[in-house]
Amino acid sequence: MQPTRTSRIRQRRITRRGLLWMGMQVGVIGVLGWRMRQLQVDQSDEFRMLAEENRINIRLLAPNRGLIFDRNGVPIAINEQNYRIVMIREQAGNAGEVLDRLGELITLSPERRARIDKDMRRRSAFVPVTVAEHLTWEEFALVSSNAPALPGVLPEVGLTRNYPFGQTYGHIVGYVGPVSESDFARMDDPDPLFQIPRYPIGKTGVERNAEETLRGSAGTSRIEVNSMGRIMRELGRDDGVAGKDIQLTLDTNLQEYAMERLGDQSASAIVMDVRNGDVIAMASAPSFDPNLFVRGISTEDWVGLRDNDYRPLSNKSVSGAYPPGSTFKMVVALAAREADVIKPEETVYCPGYYELGGRRFHCWKRGGHGKVDMINSLKHSCDVYYYEVAKRVGIEAIAAKAKQLGLGEKYDIPLPAISRGLVPNKAYKQRVFDQGWLQGDTLNAGIGQGFVLTSPLQLAVMTSRIASGKAISPRIVKSISGVPQRVEAPDVLDIQTVDIEKVRKGMFAVVNEKKGTAYASRIADKDMVLAGKTGTSQVRQITTEERAAGIIKNEDLPWERRDHALFVGYAPYDNPRYAVAVIVEHGGGGSSVAAPIARDVMMRALYGDVPPLTAYPAAERNRIRGERERALEAARTGVSAPTPRGDNL
């Protein structure tokens, strides 16, 4: 036996360290044993007494959720009394039998029965389980008067969320629902309130994004329980802190009108105050009734909303991303002026198309516009002018100008799923498509097609910035608990006054000069002049063959391949107050579809009520008067009038 070998093997064994470690383990266990003795033997009497006192249980009290108001103080999310029925299993005796009896008084669907059974099995016998909610007063009274036959059943009055304007504000306020696992996943430190079964939490809209503000904090009620855990009496309570009320910048009258005016189209309309960024109306159609979700939406309704091609669940105003089409031309014009690649008076000849590397880029007008300068390029929305200008100035300058005017930016407003849109540049295309930027891409971007994407809110911000010359940002919260939200005075944009003035003149010409693309949608009142820009953005490629054979009219295409109709504008022209942006998804032409809506919504905002007939162009007055009279007649006789296309009432 070689000694070295033996010592090596000894060294490989862990005897000494093992014994040392075992000693440490026994030491730690000794400390635990000593602590057990200390708690359970030495201080046992003390803890017994505390345990007796523990008969005083602390219950959480739900704070009232903050309310949501519009800018004039009209409530749009309120807490309403909720008549509900709870049941305590251990008092019911045979719970199934009592539920059967209850089912004869009020309707209990099989799914609800299954949920009640599940809740009862999961909770201790003395915990009340909600059996039915949102009962009518009649049902509630019926159950109350039959209480003796229903042991363990307790009628209760709680609070539930209600949205009086239903779908008018659906996308903005959102709704609340019982807190779920996925809600918990988003929280670092869940509020103790969520221990209350089915506690409501904001699921979407302002309810979700301002959840912490609206929720408040838990109160406590000290109650004495007997050894079975049943409540004997309340010893004291602390009501907690109610949630804070939120006042939005929206105006209910205008919001309702905008929703109504969009009708059953898939569309969005936004009105913003150009002076401070207050969003006065933010309509997205079609909408949904948030009250359906509070009460537990039926599968049928849910599937109807989910599978609708018009996407009623999406807030198109902030979540939609559309090619801005010709409404992007102001950006290109300002970029070109900043780089001084074209003088405002310089003309570009439009033969109806633009040649680049053997490829033809077409103007929307087949025969061409002839010679156009900057103002006329906006007025007629000449595409060739912008192909030329975009080529001269390049994509990087256009992207920088778009950013300056608020495009491609995500604003800090408490709404979920806000789209950033897309302001492309060379680096973007390289990164995402791994391809070099082509001059053709610049040309497409020059008329707001190709990669460029904007949300209606971004277009409204862009228009506000052009109208005011200031870096306006949107806001939808006016005050919290009556404390006004501070608005920082917006910076003046670094754009030459003469240049921005030219663009404004162009936008004036679009609406107020004959042959302007939105001339039919002008406001005749001299104090309320509307300036704007139409846009018709293509969602399909037009082939050479199709162009030769004659472009297919929108009406002959399936809905989802038709053009988007857009209009952005502001008024009054000489003293801007409001900016408006309208997008009608696959609606057709900007001048025929979007501009009239924008004009009507803008007039509502300007006049605060039904605009006078004199504000309409003379040619339209008779038609409008007729429509109003028919609507009045219909209201009197109670027969619903055919949906009027122009303004009504």
Place this chain on the structure above:
Amino acid sequence: MSYYDSGYDKSPTGLSKIFFFHWPLFLLLLAVSATGFMMLYSVAGGSFEPWAAAQMERFAVGIVGMFFIAFIHIRFWRRVAPIAYIVSLILLIVVYFFGETGMGAQRWIDVGFMQLQPSEVMKVSLILALAMYYDWLDPDRVSRPLWVLLPLIIMLIPVVFVLQQPDLGTAILLALGGGVVMFLAGVSLWYFVVALAAGGGLVTVVMMSRGESWQILKDYQFRRIETFINPALDPLGSGYHITQSKIALGSGGLSGRGFMQGTQSRLNFLPEKHTDFIFTTLAEEFGFIGSISLLLIYTAITVFVMLSAINNRDRFAGLVTGGLGAVFFFFFTVNMAMVMGLVPVVGVPLPLVSYGGTAMLVLLGAFGLIQSAHIHRPR
């Protein structure tokens, strides 16, 4: 007898292995698990639903797995140790990026029949990997800085990922378990002294970081530390847990209130009464006699495991046994210290008693490895 004569060849083969099983250890595990079923039955208000029945099913599966693992030669487990470590690490990374989240932490992957928590599996894999490393390494080199750095890296990678989940309890358990393997392997004591000093320094830095721009822990974690020091700060949150659990323990007294008679836990004063805080129910219902008995059973398991480790002449087998025994030891000591208010509340369950699928299966698997090391020890 000579060490030269020792070898694996004399290990039992086939079904005869059953006679070389560490039966006392097995019976003690059975006793602890049975205590667990009883307590889960009690906290459910005298019902096998929803916890006790499910726990028994998993126990049955786990026991079968334990015998299976025990019957396979420890040499095989040595060979798969690196693979087990790498697979566990990949799973940890997968859960970091794609895992399901629950209560603010990303911990598990849904594998259909159960929710797999890679961090639990890692507790075993890490011990295996470190034991293999020290078995391979020349004992003369164990204290050389470079050869100390390597196991530290093996240990710290999973610890960092578990901290990201964030699961402080498991991260501490991993680090302590790994540390014990290094200690048993004979790494110079000076390293441990330095590590303790560095740990102390780190705690100071972390506490100082609060409110600074480089704040290390999340605000709620600082609040937990505060409420540990002064439970009255948060009477509805974690401070409440500790106060209530101490009251429940203390009111059990010497002999307890009797099975299913615990008022504190039954009245819902206690949160997580079926998982991390289940010991309080036992202590209240069976008093000091009950809780010290459970502690003694745990002690006996720890001692049996360590004796088996010390007596095993195979270095890998000894280190695995000692390391897994240490993980088990940290499980119950940290949990008990936590409910008795000796250390802050970190989520560590009471081994084989608390309700929980992965933990139960992993622990029984670990005991399978300990048994395998015992059965196949060189004689």
